[in-house]
Amino acid sequence: MDSSYFAVQKRALEIVGFDPSSPHLRLKHPIWAGILVLSLVSHNWPMVVYALQDLSDLTRLTDNLAVFMQGSQSTFKFLAIVAKRRRIGSLIHRLHRLNQQANATPNQREKIERENQLDGYVSRSFRNAAYGVIWASAIAPMLIGLLGYIRTGQFTPTTPMEFNFWLDERKPQFYWPIYVWGVLGVAAAAWLAIAADTLFSWLVHNVVVQFQLLELHLEKRDHNQDDLHLSECIHRHRLALELGEELSSIFAEIVFVKYMLSYLQLCMLAFRFSESGWSAQVPFRAAFLVAIIIQLSSYCYGGEHLKQQSLGIAQAVYSNCNWPELPPKKRRLWQMMIMRAQRPIKINAYMFDVDLPLLLWVSFLF
Numbered sequence: 001m002d003s004s005y006f007a008v009q010k011r012a013l014e015i016v017g018f019d020p021s022s023p024h025l026r027l028k029h030p031i032w033a034g035i036l037v038l039s040l041v042s043h044n045w046p047m048v049v050y051a052l053q054d055l056s057d058l059t060r061l062t063d064n065l066a067v068f069m070q071g072s073q074s075t076f077k078f079l080a081i082v083a084k085r086r087r088i089g090s091l092i093h094r095l096h097r098l099n100q101q102a103n104a105t106p107n108q109r110e111k112i113e114r115e116n117q118l119d120g121y122v123s124r125s126f127r128n129a130a131y132g133v134i135w136a137s138a139i140a141p142m143l144i145g146l147l148g149y150i151r152t153g154q155f156t157p158t159t160p161m162e163f164n165f166w167l168d169e170r171k172p173q174f175y176w177p178i179y180v181w182g183v184l185g186v187a188a189a190a191w192l193a194i195a196a197d198t199l200f201s202w203l204v205h206n207v208v209v210q211f212q213l214l215e216l217h218l219e220k221r222d223h224n225q226d227d228l229h230l231s232e233c234i235h236r237h238r239l240a241l242e243l244g245e246e247l248s249s250i251f252a253e254i255v256f257v258k259y260m261l262s263y264l265q266l267c268m269l270a271f272r273f274s275e276s277g278w279s280a281q282v283p284f285r286a287a288f289l290v291a292i293i294i295q296l297s298s299y300c301y302g303g304e305h306l307k308q309q310s311l312g313i314a315q316a317v318y319s320n321c322n323w324p325e326l327p328p329k330k331r332r333l334w335q336m337m338i339m340r341a342q343r344p345i346k347i348n349a350y351m352f353d354v355d356l357p358l359l360l361w362v363s364f365l366f
Helices: 009-015 031-050 060-082 085-102 106-152 172-219 225-277 282-319 328-341 356-365
Strands: none
Touching: 009 106, 009 172, 031 060, 031 172, 031 282, 060 085, 060 106, 060 172, 060 225, 060 282, 085 106, 085 172, 085 225, 106 172, 106 282, 106 328, 172 225, 225 282, 225 356, 282 328
């Protein structure tokens, strides 16, 4: 494996306090994780209060509720991962072991490297977009204050986000603590989202690898060992299906909450850019919108990729069997494998499946 293998996910999990090397994904730094969650909660509710003070100001309402929803998503994702950390850690280490076993063969290693390279494109894109949100929240208030100082000779303090804090940010002794706490709140939401979403991408691509390795095994048929070959193919198929179903079960609640809130976020951000002019929050909102779009696309792409790869096993079995020469008993066994493969593995979120049709539906309504 090259140095980029699981690198983004490992670093993201370490930042939010987990130990990725632990078989049960141990929460190594619970105090730091608690600070991140506290910073989110301490920003979310003041933002809601600020948004609801004047319902006639739709710009303020949509601005703050969109960020509140992202903070709520990040908090929920983190709590869900903490609750399911044993299952997630077990799934990660199972896939690591399977990849290590298959890495000795050049064809199999090529499949593993290609899928992890695709995951790297997706994970790094979202990570960079999320860090862009952090930098925009940190730099924009400083730039606006600097421009105001150049024009008027007076530095006008602005915070990364607009909310009613219990301290008056217009006073110098309070501004910097509020500013630092505001940037930390944005960073906490971004870090928690990076940890959950890039982990989902890695898991999807490495479950897909198991279906691809099964296809390679189907191509290497030994007519002198048909029974052993059939038994091995069935075992590999059941393993890949089990891994896919476990992944879907782990992320079902996360994906459901995510899509319910992300659609509202997109609508609010679209209104924000269509109806409002320039402010200190515009760079932050623009970076925020890009991050949400990448976030939604990565989930739908991963779900579609897994679905199509699991469906492809049926065609692979059909293409690599010499049907005229197969005895009826073995033919029926291969047919049963085809029939099972025709029911694809899907990332299910209770009310909908996560795939490209879902992304098109959200894009159309957006």
